[in-house]
Amino acid sequence: MTHQHINTGWPQLLAVRLRSVRRDWTLTAGIAIISACYLVAIFADFIAPYPYASQSRREPFAPPARLGRCPPSEVAGFLPRLCLYKQTLIDPLARRYGEDARAAPQSLTLFPRGYSYKLLGLISVERHLFGVEAAASGEPARLYLLGADRLGRDRFSRLIVAARFSLLTGPMGTLLAGALGIIIGCVAGSAGGAADAALMRLADVLMALPTLVIVLAVRTAFPLELPPSRAVLLLVSIFALLGWAEMARLARSMVLVLGEREFVVAAKGLGLSRTRILFRHILPNAARPLIVQASLMFPAFLLAETALSFLGVGLQEPEPSWGNMLAEATDLAQLRRSTFTLLAPAAAILLVTLGAHLSAAALKRRGGQAVS
Amino acid sequence: MLRLILSRLLQALLALLLISTLTFSLLAAVGGDALTALRVDPLISEESIRRLSRVYNLDQPLHLRYARWVSGLLLRGDLGQSFFYQSSVWSVLKPRLSSTLLLASAALMMAVACSALLGAASARRPNSLIDRFCGLVILLTASTPRIVLALAALALIASMPAAADRAFQTTPGSFSWRGASGDVWQLCLAAFVLSVPLVAIFLGQTRDALKAALALDFVRVARAKGLSERAVLFRHALRAALNPLITTFGYSLGSLMSGSVVVETILNWPGLGQLSVTAVRNRDVPLLMGVVMLTSAAVLLGNLLADVLQHLSDPRLRRAADSARKSSPA
Numbered sequence: 001m002t003h004q005h006i007n008t009g010w011p012q013l014l015a016v017r018l019r020s021v022r023r024d025w026t027l028t029a030g031i032a033i034i035s036a037c038y039l040v041a042i043f044a045d046f047i048a049p050y051p052y053a054s055q056s057r058r059e060p061f062a063p064p065a066r067l068g069r070c071p072p073s074e075v076a077g078f079l080p081r082l083c084l085y086k087q088t089l090i091d092p093l094a095r096r097y098g099e100d101a102r103a104a105p106q107s108l109t110l111f112p113r114g115y116s117y118k119l120l121g122l123i124s125v126e127r128h129l130f131g132v133e134a135a136a137s138g139e140p141a142r143l144y145l146l147g148a149d150r151l152g153r154d155r156f157s158r159l160i161v162a163a164r165f166s167l168l169t170g171p172m173g174t175l176l177a178g179a180l181g182i183i184i185g186c187v188a189g190s191a192g193g194a195a196d197a198a199l200m201r202l203a204d205v206l207m208a209l210p211t212l213v214i215v216l217a218v219r220t221a222f223p224l225e226l227p228p229s230r231a232v233l234l235l236v237s238i239f240a241l242l243g244w245a246e247m248a249r250l251a252r253s254m255v256l257v258l259g260e261r262e263f264v265v266a267a268k269g270l271g272l273s274r275t276r277i278l279f280r281h282i283l284p285n286a287a288r289p290l291i292v293q294a295s296l297m298f299p300a301f302l303l304a305e306t307a308l309s310f311l312g313v314g315l316q317e318p319e320p321s322w323g324n325m326l327a328e329a330t331d332l333a334q335l336r337r338s339t340f341t342l343l344a345p346a347a348a349i350l351l352v353t354l355g356a357h358l359s360a361a362a363l364k365r366r367g368g369q370a371v372s
Numbered sequence: 373m374l375r376l377i378l379s380r381l382l383q384a385l386l387a388l389l390l391i392s393t394l395t396f397s398l399l400a401a402v403g404g405d406a407l408t409a410l411r412v413d414p415l416i417s418e419e420s421i422r423r424l425s426r427v428y429n430l431d432q433p434l435h436l437r438y439a440r441w442v443s444g445l446l447l448r449g450d451l452g453q454s455f456f457y458q459s460s461v462w463s464v465l466k467p468r469l470s471s472t473l474l475l476a477s478a479a480l481m482m483a484v485a486c487s488a489l490l491g492a493a494s495a496r497r498p499n500s501l502i503d504r505f506c507g508l509v510i511l512l513t514a515s516t517p518r519i520v521l522a523l524a525a526l527a528l529i530a531s532m533p534a535a536a537d538r539a540f541q542t543t544p545g546s547f548s549w550r551g552a553s554g555d556v557w558q559l560c561l562a563a564f565v566l567s568v569p570l571v572a573i574f575l576g577q578t579r580d581a582l583k584a585a586l587a588l589d590f591v592r593v594a595r596a597k598g599l600s601e602r603a604v605l606f607r608h609a610l611r612a613a614l615n616p617l618i619t620t621f622g623y624s625l626g627s628l629m630s631g632s633v634v635v636e637t638i639l640n641w642p643g644l645g646q647l648s649v650t651a652v653r654n655r656d657v658p659l660l661m662g663v664v665m666l667t668s669a670a671v672l673l674g675n676l677l678a679d680v681l682q683h684l685s686d687p688r689l690r691r692a693a694d695s696a697r698k699s700s701p702a
Contacts, residue, residue, distance in 0.1 A: 176572055207623050209391070209626050209668055210629030210664075211626060212631075212634075212659050212666075213631050213644075213663060213664055213667050214391070214631035214668075215629065216648055217395050217398075217652070217661075217663075218395070218399075220399065220655060220660065299515070303518075303519065306517075307634050310519060311634070311649050313631070313652060323519075326523060329523050329527075330523075330638060332530045335530040336530040343524070343527060346520040348517070349517055350516065353515040353517055354515040356515070357511060358511065358515075361510075361511055361514075362665040368545060
């Protein structure tokens, strides 16, 4: 655990880091998982076959689609193609579905026309990754990869679009809380005295608090039906206000420990200003532990958001979030019938946290541990 | 020692006061109280709402209400009346506090036992198979969120109809060790779910602290004296490694309480976490205040206990009570 002073700027530091990333498979795997999730979130509209809020009230709790080889008459090209065998509601009371013998199987296509959306928020596009091409006659069967919820909304589309919200609050909260924590830690570490003691006691109290209970209480005070963008802002700011403590303690200890090292003493001797020493000499050397801490905060914020949405005070329906999709899974009868489709958002959460912890653990092994 | 306890108690009280002020003013300031739902109801006249708000003192300004609340708490130990349960907040809280404490202590015990065993085994043989296994356990337990695990447990219950019937029978204060065996089974399941993320923290700390302690000089001396490896590990190294462990224990209580909100709600454990969700859904401000105060107080008391234990276990801290704090960052 040596923290040699690299007398270069941030870009060089980043280049060194990037070069060393390639040699560690856990780090590669972690980063790959996280970036795959972000790619899905960015191109969510392209991947999702249906708008997340579009309902099909005739198909509540539809089971996952039955896919199979197309009958020979349907095959147009050389390759065998997948077909969707439509299932219809037979018994509305028992919510039993059966195969519709009258409907011809519909072939799945790549890049069919669907609802129109803005790709990357700029270009208006109608093509999607896959789906069922609109039939010439009658209504096309809907393709439910993970089944439909009680209003007949496609769970797969909702799962994909929900990644956006969950993957937005996590890093935003981490950035805000991390910045707040680093600032407070640096102030406490370099000021010392009464200010230091007061700030650190405050951090102790914050770390000891049952955060989720307090966030729940605070969240209640605001109207529940907020537009999603404001809900994100609100959640992020609450998390940031309550979550900076660990980062502040780490930053403070780094400032204190590094402040006694020779190069900082030398910089002081050269008459450099306090802020220059902090930004050019101390913080670059503290970067690794701080980055590790930030990568641990990211899944924590994501989970807090999920928990709030799950409990019904985060993002509200019809907006999808992994948390409010999971609320459906608390119905035991439903859960027994379709365990895996209902728990798909849980699998997504698990994937993201696993990716984050893989990369955090790898970064920690690579010398990101706090010096003590 | 007494001075330490007193000063920490004072700090905890100040923190509680701060928390109560913040939560109370936020809850009251942004609007919406227990009468909000009644106001939209056309069958309830304007007059009766005014009368209700007079009865519950909701028509008074914020600082007066807060003063009344604080003085009631301090002078009579009275947390007020719950709107939703139509009884005093304390009588609602009391049975649930014991359920939550039972669940939390079971989870803590599970996590401590598991991580002490695995941590000692892996510190004894660094880079062995069991050490690597510990690394895997830490990674998996750290990255398995409680909400995911709790829902998986729920799916497990749902897949067994007999268990599903028996579980979910627990009501506040009705827990029994014998009676229906469903209670104990539910407790074990919930405690296991609650303890998993703790294992990651405790096991990592135990392993690191023990490894660091085993590299110190007094361990070499103990080995040179001819002590058995077990005695070296448990009597000498573990004592030296105890302090960071106790600190971690103190800080994990808050996350334990936060985690219990989700776990209790999913697995229907009648504790404070579940109650806080009920209070939030019904905008029951006095009840919510009670839950926040009680959980915060429990966590702060746990921290105080951790501090005291730390001073008991480390003679250096006893001697230099205040200078130790500055030299032990993070």
